[in-house]
Amino acid sequence: MTVKVGVASNHLIHPIPRFDVNFVDYIQRDYIDGLRQADALPLVLPLGDPKDAKAYIEQVDALVLSGGQGVTPVLYGDEPIKEVAETDIYRDQFEIALVKAAVKAHKPVLGICRGEQIINVALGGTLFQDIYKQMGAAGKHNQFPTSWEIPTQHVTTTDGSWLNQILGERFLVNTFHHQAIHQLGENLKSVAESDDHVVEAIESQDGNIIGVQFHPEMMFKTHPEFAKVFDYFVDRVRAGS
Template sequence: MAVKIGIASNHWIHPSDRFDTNYIDYIQIDYVDGIRESGGVPFILPLGQPDEAETYIESVDALLLTGGQGVTPILYGAEPIKEVEETDIYRDEFEIALVKAAVKAGKPVLGICRGLQIVNVALGGTLYQDIYTQIGATGKHNQHPTSWEIPTQHVTATAGSWLQAKFGDRFLVNSFHHQAIDQLGADLTTTAVSDDKVIEAFESADGQVFGVQFHPEMMFKTHPEFREVFQHLVDLV
């Protein structure tokens, strides 16, 4: 039987020259390809209301949350600082509801970059709004203009974690973020850190919820080992 993976969409909410205010829900194709190439069937979940989350989760076997805007600070009890950049509380609240519904239903959850951050907030954790001003991060956590598929920084995996089992003790990843995990949410433990001690991955005690701060969807076509991140989600079903 096919494994159905729900991928929560982003939505375009700014007028554009070509489409004006004809807004769209969308997802980058690499997330879809990563699920397909791992044996799953991707289902794109359009952005909805929080009270619709349980219905969406009933229709899929697992949940994937993707990259995008920063997470709204007030949702984890903080006032925004000037470095926070764009946020989207409508997306935040819907995805938090999706995470809670998936956990309640016992269905696997993978968060990638922003997705990792929203999972953490959904489970009661907090974030750094800007790792450079708030904790003095010294690494280059946004590699632009270096091409996105090139791994540029090392992370160290936690002994006994699924990441260590798949990738070894220390491996290279790409990086595109300035927010990051501060306090971990309930039942989450760190599974990888960067050399400047930024949390790069986590998983729950039962292994059903996991996340990575880097972007495997950008790398797996040129570095096939990163398909294992999507494969791990499919295999948990």
């Protein structure tokens, strides 16, 4: 069967030289390539009104949420601190609506980096706005200027978790973030941590929702083991259809 996976888009909110004020919706090609190599059919969902989320989810078998801006703190009950960089409440509200619609429809969800954070907020959880300021993280969680496909930090997985099953107990990942999960959302559990205790992966109690804080889509072409993240997700969608 053809597995149709909706991939929520990002959008430009500032003029840039290439597009000026032509504010395009877009998704990085790596997410699409990751799903295609897993024999899924990616369908990009343009950023829209939250009221349209149910209709979008009805057209797909599963949902992927990508990286990008920080999540707006007021959406999880916090006032922004000075370390918060760009946020986009329009994207936040739409993606939260997509998550809720997918959960209600019992359709699998995969969140990557910001996507993991949005899942957590959609399910009632909170975030550290800045892991250095608020939790005293000691590691370098934004590896720039090191190239994005190079794994730079270790994570340790929970025995028996989905990530443990496909990648093992301990391995290197890439990292590009300063926000992270604080209090877990409803029915979510942490299944991987960095050495300084940042949540690096999640799973719902029923296994239908998974997320990672790192970027497998950036690594799988040079480190093929990370294709297993997409393979696992698409296989789960196929098994539940």
